[in-house]
Amino acid sequence: MMRKLLTVCLGNYCRSPFAQVALTRRGGAAMTVRSAGLIGKWQDHPAHPSMVDAARRLGHDLTHHRGQQITLDLLQWADDVLAMDTAVLTALRAVCGENNAHKLGLYLSDRDIPDPMGHSDGAFNECAVLIEAGTALHIGNRP
Template sequence: MRKVLTICLGNHCRSPFAALALARRGAAELEVRSAGLIGKWAGEPANESMITAARRLGLDLTAHRGRQITLEMLSWADGVLAMDTAVLETLRAICGAANERKLGLYLGDGDVPDPMGQGQEAFNACAVLIEAGTALHVDQQ
């Protein structure tokens, strides 16, 4: 089973939803966890607007509690998926060259826009984009 870690800035909306969406699509082949670069929302539930967006897509994000990334989490993962380029660059600085091979962008060549500070429609659009991105990481044969 492949171990995947999704990372965003605060583990408050994008990365927890990505972990949930990946786990649903790849349950037989993936173990997925999420974390954030900063600990501002550590121990806190996901953003209410992302919980609502997840619910619209048939996923329940209410059990999520934020976590800040640790070196142990990075060691655990076979693959680390950053939600945007800024997060990826920070991860490169944290991980060093030895772990470069396990780092990548969730969407492959583009960023998942951060909906924080925006309305419900931005969260809904973000969730749809993240769910569509699961196809990049889960083999559906």
């Protein structure tokens, strides 16, 4: 059975799009991964240029990404919803409804992935490396 993961950050502009491509690459045919943001500010926009560059350095292509805002349909579609930080997780708990609450968790399970927005390219690179390393938590550990 194919596993469906949804990665969520604030705007679907940096962290969750990168997590989507990294998990898709590592998970192969065993999973389908989508991403979304809590806010619609970057709806239909490409990923942040610094994150596109960080992704490229790690062998991923983020150029086709277009931002989307979280919807109840996306939450219902997913088997697991992976929030990039505790603030996003808290917001998701407030909007997801009781039927979807069991699906929610932090991407790194015990710590936040810092939002690189407003920081240097180095912060984007560090963020991407952290997300890439975190893919191991979600590959092959569930049916």
